């Protein structure tokens with residue numbers, strides 16, 4: 039961690055943020071196309087990543103590069119810091135850089151972190167637009183030598199062997215369902231599921247999608263798990279919300295070429311999906327279509343939070 043200087047980072051941030059907002063209770067990471075979450079904030083102050091020592095720059099469309107500080111929810115509001123733009127390992131950022139903002143949030147005083155992302159559905163019952171309340175993860179990179187916590191510990195008080203069985207806060211997950219109830223969202227607007235972390239930047243092949251599904255994952259994406267690990271190591275409670283932007287596993291699978299040729303010879307139309315690809319533009323389009331649901335949910339959860347220590 040010698041490359042990271044928390045004191046310099048916090049100084050640069052505090053120079054630009056009024057004292058009342060310098061100790062946010064809640065941290066939010068906005069997923070692809072979900073930066074609109076920050077429009078929920080009042081008295082907002084933006085701090086560009088360029089001006090923060092140790093922060094990288096987000097290079098992905100749909101990700102900005104600034105922190106937003108402000109108040110969320112009714113009444114006095116909850117002090118929040120939101121990352122408008124995250125870092126992904128596939129952009130070339132080191133895992134330690136990917137998770138540095140999470141560690142900085144902990145130093146600012148964040149207790150609960152809401153991590154959002156766009157994700158592909160592996161579970162065919164998840165329609166595009168569903169918000170998945172993540173309850174567990176499968177991280178192939180963690181199991182194969184790319185664990186973000188590999189290496190010297192960033193703080194001697196952190197556990198060397200971090201348990202992950204309780205990574206996704208039950209308290210916060212319950213609040214999401216209470217929030218959905220208060221907002222009268224239809225039952226199928228939300229689901230619970232397991233997130234598979236892959237490195238990207240390629241989208242999965244159909245066979246890889248089936249592999250991850252067979253392993254028990256419901257959605258797949260290229261972010262989030264490193265942030266979850268750092269947040270847990272730092273002692274924060276974690277909520278992850280995945281917006282389903284596309285289907286990875288197609289029910290019934292793709293039609294085979296033989297079936298297609300046989301249908302052509304018989305002069306019959308081919309029934310089923312022949313070919314389908316996903317693009318980041320589609321991912322962003324779903325984000326802008328469904329971002330408001332995510333936003334009202336996050337606002338309502340912030341409203342339902344009890345004061346720290348209560």
Ligand SMILES: O=P(O)(O)O[C@H]1O[C@H](CO)[C@@H](O)[C@H]1O
Nearest residue numbers: 069070155156259260261321
């Ligand atoms: O996880 P977020 O940052 O929301 O973005 C998701 O969308 C991008 C692919 O379209 C990937 O970066 C994937 O992880």
